[in-house]
Amino acid sequence: GAVVSQHPSWVICKSGTSVKIECRSLDFQATTMFWYRQFPKQSLMLMATSNEGSKATYEQGVEKDKFLINHASLTLSTLTVTSAHPEDSSFYICSAPKGVRTGTRTYEQYFGPGTRLTVT
Amino acid sequence: GQQVMQIPQYQHVQEGEDFTTYCNSSTTLSNIQWYKQRPGGHPVFLIQLVKSGEVKKQKRLTFQFGEAKKNSSLHITATQTTDVGTYFCARGAAGNKLTFGGGTRVLVKP
Numbered sequence: 001g002a003v004v005s006q007h008p009s010w011v012i013c014k015s016g017t018s019v020k021i022e023c024r025s026l027d028f029q030a031t032t033m034f035w036y037r038q039f040p041k042q043s044l045m046l047m048a049t050s051n052e053g054s055k056a057t058y059e060q061g062v063e064k065d066k067f068l069i070n071h072a073s074l075t076l077s078t079l080t081v082t083s084a085h086p087e088d089s090s091f092y093i094c095s096a097p098k099g100v101r102t103g104t105r106t107y108e109q110y111f112g113p114g115t116r117l118t119v120t
Numbered sequence: 121g122q123q124v125m126q127i128p129q130y131q132h133v134q135e136g137e138d139f140t141t142y143c144n145s146s147t148t149l150s151n152i153q154w155y156k157q158r159p160g161g162h163p164v165f166l167i168q169l170v171k172s173g174e175v176k177k178q179k180r181l182t183f184q185f186g187e188a189k190k191n192s193s194l195h196i197t198a199t200q201t202t203d204v205g206t207y208f209c210a211r212g213a214a215g216n217k218l219t220f221g222g223g224t225r226v227l228v229k230p
Contacts, residue, residue, distance in 0.1 A: 032216060043208065044163065044220045097216040106151050106212025108165040119163055 002028050002098045006112035011083055013119055021079045021115045023050075023094030029074035030096035034109065035067075038091040050094075054066040084119045091116050124149075124211050126221035129217050133199045141224035143192040143209035151212040152192045157223075158205040166194075168212070174184060201228050 003026040013019050020087055023033055031052045036044040048058045056069035068080040081088055093114040097107035125144045135223045143152065151170045153164040167176055169185035169192060176183045182195040194207055206225045210218040 034217070041225070043222045045217070046217065049217065050217065097165075106153070106168070106216050106218070107157075108153060108168060109163075109216070109218060111162040111164070116161050 002110040004096055004110045004112040006115050012114040015085050018082045023077045023095045023112050025075045028098050033077040033096045035079050036093045086119045089119045124221040131224055131226045138197045140193055140195045141207055145190050146191050149211050153210045155208045156205050199212050199228055204228050
């Protein structure tokens with residue numbers, strides 16, 4: 001299998017501060033990583049695609065200036081929630097595919113354990 | 121948008137019984153993946169279906185892909201308490217992007 005780690009696993013911050021979340025692929029290289037947000041008892045909503053060495057691509061409705069993504073190496077992507085507010089409190093999960101899509105096959109995603117963010 | 125709809129949203133199952141969760145799309149799917157998320161955990165890949173009419177089994181789990189590649193199902197036989205969690209289907213797209221269905225939350229009654 002493949003292992004993806006996230007740090008921190010949980011964080012509590014005050015409104016107006018910024019929080020950085022790290023996502024690492026431990027035993028494989030990932031040119032692409034994905035960031036999701038999951039509210040309680042809801043599905044995973046894709047926020048953005050993190051591309052190594054280039055700008056991230058954001059899903060419609062996601063503020064790129066608020067959720068800064070940096071994919072500086074083949075094993076690390078970071079998500080920074082800037083000027084966090086209580087409505088940003090959520091479970092943030094990253095994932096990485098171990099491969100490149102060919103034909104009709106999409107490679108399975110390996111998910112990190114998630115980061116629970118609480119903004120007070 | 122290219123969404124996938126999952127039903128039911130909740131499934132209460134008596135231990136030992138069978139159940140099925142369904143995933144439907146209004147457009148043709150190039151592939152469909154299934155994930156399981158335990159309470160408090162993260163999604164874990166179960167399987168990917170690519171071919172029309174494909175059927176794959178994993179012990180007590182049977183996955184099907186419709187002939188028209190617009191729907192998929194997951195059938196679990198002899199449900200156990202370890203089956204508790206949320207099962208998501210997800211459509212695959214270019215660049216390995218996934219669009220997740222709403223999930224079926226499974227609760228098992230002992």
